[in-house]
Amino acid sequence: MPRRLTGFTPSGDLHIGNYFGAIAPIVARQQAADTVAFISDLHALTLEHDPAEVHRRTLEFATLLLAAGADPDACLLMVQSHVPEHTELHYLLECVAGYGEASRMIQFKEKSRRQERVRVSLLTYPILMAADILLYDTDEVPVGEDQRQHVELARDLAQRFNSRYAPIFTVPTAVNPPVAARIMDLANPSDKMSKSAPSPAGVLRLLDPPEVLRRKIMRAVTDPGTTVAYNPEAQPGVSNLLAILSACTGTAPHELAKNFDRYGELKQAVADAVVATVTPIQQRYHDLSRHPEHVRAILHTGAKRARDLAAPKVLAAKQAVGLVPA
């Protein structure tokens, strides 16, 4: 059974793009597939951050994953920093990675251009991500275009380590997230909906109150013209609304398009569907939030299970490079 791994960095707020693109697929496959889902809190430290926000969001994300249906008995759910093997393997992989290849990462170039002071960890972030992946013998990493290069680096590092020292790591593959997995920003449909979007106006957050979700959807940018058709190139705004409705209902977007004559009707239907999708998640989230000790206990158990997998892997890697076991 192939193992899949997905990380959620606690910077910004989770939105319906994260839900449909990453969380819902985890929940749908968790009984049939070997799944690792983790909060990548160490990755949040690569950029300027408020410590209190990282702390709050780490628990919020874990609670939201559970509220959305992640079953801690079926999938491995944990927090990256609770498993020190991530940083241990990170260092060992830094010793097989080149400075040139790290600085060629497109995301590093883009993010560092926007910073006044660039942290070394921003440069080495993809190597930590490689450690996240390789620690668990991950076969498949569902990622969008922006992360493909990082999975490619993880493959290169695994192959290099395996041929230079010993065949220890499974070589992972990047897989496409499910269709309709790329939800666009409602205010700017040429950009992906993102936790780090400059404005929240076009981002449907999982914890936005229903009236806020409705308002954002009713104000969504549509396209010149009035026909409702699914054509992401020519009509990105309307097509994105149809894609969201499709993700909520399971009906194909071009089928849905036939049901609407006007943009206003479509927006109303999208608002109803999004509110119907997130309301039960929000209710479970608020129930779970009343028992933070319960969420902590789940994360504690998850970290223990993760360490059982990760520790032998790190030990084997250490021995392969010549370190003497303690």
Ligand code: ATP
């Ligand atoms: P950031 O702006 O910080 O990169 P993000 O919203 O892109 O935030 P990530 O933490 O990078 O979120 O990704 C978490 C998961 O959510 C990944 O599996 C990613 O593929 C998925 N995802 C992110 N944005 C979308 C989107 N708009 N549509 C579908 N899936 C998405």
Ligand code: MG
């Ligand atoms: Mg992203």
